[in-house]
Amino acid sequence: MSKAKLSVAMIGAGFIANVHSNAFRQVGHFFDIPYDVCCKVICGRNREKLEKTASRWGWKEVETDWQKIVARNDIDAVDIAVPNALHSAIAIAAAQAGKIVLCEKPLASSVEDAEQMAKAVQRVPNAVWFNYRRIPAVVLAKQLISEGRIGQAFHYRALYLNQSGNDPSKANTWRYQRSEAGMGAAGDLLSHCVDLALYLNGAIGELSAMMHTFAPGRDVDDATLLLARFANGSIGTFEASRYGVGCQNRNTFEVNGSKGMLGFTLDDMNQLDFVDATEPALLRGGRSISVTALDHPYGKNFWKPGHVLGYEHPFIATLGDFLKSIGQQEPFHANFEDALAVQRVLHAVEQSSASRSWVSVDDSRS
Ligand code: SOE
Secondary structure (H helix, E strand, O other), X not given: OOOEEEEEEEEOOOHHXXXXXXXXXXXXXXXXXXXXXXXXXXXXXXHHHHHHHHHHHOOOEEEOOHHHHHHOOOOOEEEEOOOHHHHHHHHHHHHHOOOEEEEOXXXXXXXXXXXXXXXXXXXXXXXXXXXXXXXXXXXXXXXXXXXXXXXXXXXXXXXXXXXXXXXXXXXXXXXXXXXXXXXXXXXXXXXXXXXXXXXXXXXXXXXXXXXXXXXXXXXXXXXXXXXXXXXXXXXXXXXXXXXXXXXXXEEEEEEEEOOEEEEEEHHHOOEEEEEEOOOOOOOOOOEEEEOOOOOOOOOOOOOOOOOOOOOOHHHHHHHHHHHHHHHOOOOOOOOHHHHHHHHHHHHHHHHHHHHOOOEEOHHHOO
């Protein structure tokens, strides 16, 4: 049966636009989606770099003005992979033009923009690339938590460490400028930790945060640490830093509950650590589950048991689930509302750090 054509525009041509381009090229091989995806046009500031990216990833056209793209009738979906401060204008214009809208995390550079964006996209299919939700080991953790396998949650702890801040060549890139990024490690890294925490352990009620900058004169945080009280009664610790020297891209979480423990690290992304505290003492101890079996999440989409996945696969799964949800007219998560919830936590982090006090996340509405 012939499938509807989905003509996609990519706004952005940097690292993450390459990762998204790969997902658009691969998704139909791994997911039964209701579309033939056409990588129609890629948009960026530097035409020479655009031409190279377009030919590498199979984009048919290049464009340097995103407003022209949003106005085109032959574009069905707009994917936003540009610096955070540009997300809101593009997403709102694309939604008003009736496009399907996908956007990188964090949703925006401020909670005010995020609220406008979530309102604007209410009538169009929308998604945010919180890719780590779709790592099979993370989805399995969600299933085990939902089944009560670790019981009542006591502790949720998360780390996201890289060492990019210690690299002088990065100092003048957009992620380190408040005007382009809104925040530093909090927006870039902590946003992932918060999204996973809200997905796995539910809402955060209040928090106490410290945003710290190591580089003299820098106007964004290099590291953000916080304590949190979750609505479910558990307590949390979060640490996001670009000065985690020795760590390339270490995104981890651990949950300690009344019946057991779950642990994950992106350094070993196909494994999930699980301790069943209800097992007889003779047998009690951790196991590391290889989350690559056919019955595991996405086990039937990708390769055979033991044939491990990589960084790109959760992006393919995010897109596959999103496009399927459109075809089935089902809700998709993470969407702009989910990303707004993350932005509200980040806003509370900024308020708490500035006032050196505990802040309720609900009160952080703009
Ligand atoms: C840089 O820190 C970065 O590319 C993040 O922006 C991405 O969200 C993360 O997946 C990898 O690291």
